[in-house]
Amino acid sequence: MIPRRRSERWTGYIFIAPWAIGFLVFTAGPMIASLLLSFTSWTMLSPPSWVGLENFDRLFEDPLFLRSLWNTVFYVLLSVPLGTCLALGLALLLDQKVRGLSIFRTIFFLPSVTNIVAVSILWLWVFNPEFGLLNSGLRALGVEGPLWLQSEAWAKPALVIMSLWGVGGSMIIFLAALQGVPHELHEAAQLDGAGSVRRFIHVTLPMISPALFFSLLMGLIGGFQVFTQAFVMTGTAQPGSEGGPNNATLFMVLYLYKKAFMDFKMGYASALAWVLFFIILVLTLVQKRIGQRWVHYEAEE
Amino acid sequence: MNPLKNIRQAGSPGATPSPILYLALGGLSILFLSPFAWMLSASVQDLAGIFAHPFRWLPDTYRWENYRQVTSLLPFWRYAGNTLFITVLVLTGTLISCSLVAFGFSRLRFRGRETLFALCLSTMMLPGQVTIIPLYLLFARLGWVDTYYPLILPAFFGSPFYIFLLRQFFLTIPTEYDEAALLDGASRFRIYWSIILPLAKPALITVALFTFIGTWNDFFGPLIYINSPDRATQTH
Numbered sequence: 001m002i003p004r005r006r007s008e009r010w011t012g013y014i015f016i017a018p019w020a021i022g023f024l025v026f027t028a029g030p031m032i033a034s035l036l037l038s039f040t041s042w043t044m045l046s047p048p049s050w051v052g053l054e055n056f057d058r059l060f061e062d063p064l065f066l067r068s069l070w071n072t073v074f075y076v077l078l079s080v081p082l083g084t085c086l087a088l089g090l091a092l093l094l095d096q097k098v099r100g101l102s103i104f105r106t107i108f109f110l111p112s113v114t115n116i117v118a119v120s121i122l123w124l125w126v127f128n129p130e131f132g133l134l135n136s137g138l139r140a141l142g143v144e145g146p147l148w149l150q151s152e153a154w155a156k157p158a159l160v161i162m163s164l165w166g167v168g169g170s171m172i173i174f175l176a177a178l179q180g181v182p183h184e185l186h187e188a189a190q191l192d193g194a195g196s197v198r199r200f201i202h203v204t205l206p207m208i209s210p211a212l213f214f215s216l217l218m219g220l221i222g223g224f225q226v227f228t229q230a231f232v233m234t235g236t237a238q239p240g241s242e243g244g245p246n247n248a249t250l251f252m253v254l255y256l257y258k259k260a261f262m263d264f265k266m267g268y269a270s271a272l273a274w275v276l277f278f279i280i281l282v283l284t285l286v287q288k289r290i291g292q293r294w295v296h297y298e299a300e301e
Numbered sequence: 302m303n304p305l306k307n308i309r310q311a312g313s314p315g316a317t318p319s320p321i322l323y324l325a326l327g328g329l330s331i332l333f334l335s336p337f338a339w340m341l342s343a344s345v346q347d348l349a350g351i352f353a354h355p356f357r358w359l360p361d362t363y364r365w366e367n368y369r370q371v372t373s374l375l376p377f378w379r380y381a382g383n384t385l386f387i388t389v390l391v392l393t394g395t396l397i398s399c400s401l402v403a404f405g406f407s408r409l410r411f412r413g414r415e416t417l418f419a420l421c422l423s424t425m426m427l428p429g430q431v432t433i434i435p436l437y438l439l440f441a442r443l444g445w446v447d448t449y450y451p452l453i454l455p456a457f458f459g460s461p462f463y464i465f466l467l468r469q470f471f472l473t474i475p476t477e478y479d480e481a482a483l484l485d486g487a488s489r490f491r492i493y494w495s496i497i498l499p500l501a502k503p504a505l506i507t508v509a510l511f512t513f514i515g516t517w518n519d520f521f522g523p524l525i526y527i528n529s530p531d532r533a534t535q536t537h
Binding site for chain 2 (some may be wrong): 009011013015023034093115122126253261277
């Protein structure tokens with residue numbers, strides 16, 4: 001390590017000062033403020049009044065909140081596993097020494113870097129029951145498609161389908177991980193008589209498990225914060241109708257947004273934000289704990 | 302049987318892919334591209350064409366004026382300019398602040414460094430919704446709602462993910478460079494500026510790309526902070 005000079009004792013602190021100031025002003029301060037706000041009732045017209053745990057009590061009796069919680073869980077439970085499988089499938093296909101690899105990779109990756117608002121508006125058309133691409137395609141196959149975003153039952157699955165279109169980011173991570181699997185391991189397993197399925201389960205999967213873990217974790221955290229699609233795609237008919245038919249796409253962050261920035265119920269919305277944070281925190285810790293059993297790190301051996 | 306012969310034939314790497322693979326990839330590519338193709342085709346048709354049964358991928362008449370209308374009816378260029386302005390400033394702020402902080406966390410020794418770095422990383426897990434309300438109130442009190450400050454200023458105070466990314470890269474640069482420069486009388490800032498930054502160009506470009514895409518496509522920030530139509534960004 002570099003010898004330290006006496007006059008330089010503070011240099012390190014000066015270098016990290018931007019982050020330290022930003023942490024205090026934009027993260028730690030607002031966090032404390034948000035926690036305090038969650039124990040108050042405040043509509044910004046009069047000063048906040050302390051109500052203790054009332055916001056949290058009301059939250060769990062609020063049918064709209066419970067609905068948004070269920071909607072979000074439903075969305076995460078479908079989109080994260082399906083998205084991971086699709087991304088892994090695409091990565092496996094691309095890992096076969098295909099010609100034109102970069103073309104296919106770009107095609108699959110493109111949607112994931114396209115502006116989410118533009119994507120949402122595009123898929124609004126795709127899901128149009130009468131003229132949309134999806135139902136036209138289904139009609140060509142002789143199937144009459146559902147009303148998608150206008151139907152209470154199909155609005156969430158529609159958003160899941162749309163999310164599958166954006167798996168390119170995970171696919172790139174998986175592809176990089178697959179290309180990092182040493183060839184010798186496959187050869188050794190093959191010499192021992194392992195078929196391609198067994199090699200996939202016992203060689204490939206453990207070797208790419210850190211990438212899988214990372215992708216699942218990020219998918220979970222991102223999934224719980226789903227907002228823009230629902231806001232753009234299910235609220236355009238009339239302002240304030242965000243949330244879709246019978247609130248089928250009212251997700252937690254969408255409900256939080258409506259409470260905070262349309263109804264100006266800042267205390268209630270802060271309580272909601274902390275419930276969301278708590279859920280994400282617990283799930284992350286649980287995943288880390290479970291991950292210790294199945295994630296395999298080369299460096300640890 | 303010669304076992305070595307098998308290895309070259311079967312398995313993923315080394316084997317020649319079958320036509321079925323290309324069929325699968327081609328089919329999937331069409332699925333992934335069709336929404337884009339539809340958009341492209343619809344963008345040069347009139348309403349009757351878009352609502353036609355069945356949809357015509359190649360229309361009889363092309364309405365190129367759709368594109369002219371987008372740029373004339375909406376203040377398209379104004380929104381693009383606003384977005385570009387914000388993006389350039391955010392990019393500048395992110396690159397300067399994150400590289401400085403990453404330099405501190407990777408190449409300088411100070412008390413509490415590891416603890417502070419762990420703290421920095423742990424804030425990555427925090428969903429933005431937790432801090433958005435107090436931040437909004439803070440910016441409102443400063444009179445900054447409907448200005449670009451809330452969108453730009455935070456970028457000058459580092460972002461944990463990019464700090465982490467740059468720190469990991471800085472750690473791979475040998476410390477002998479620093480030592481030699483110190484012996485020659487260079488200051489720490491000089492080392493950061495003249496040695497580390499030029500060597501870390503690939504990592505800095507990565508950060509710049511991520512920041513550019515993220516800022517250009519940001520929806521939630523402008524949605525909350527910007528009200529005036531003439532200050533709006535493209536995603537609005």
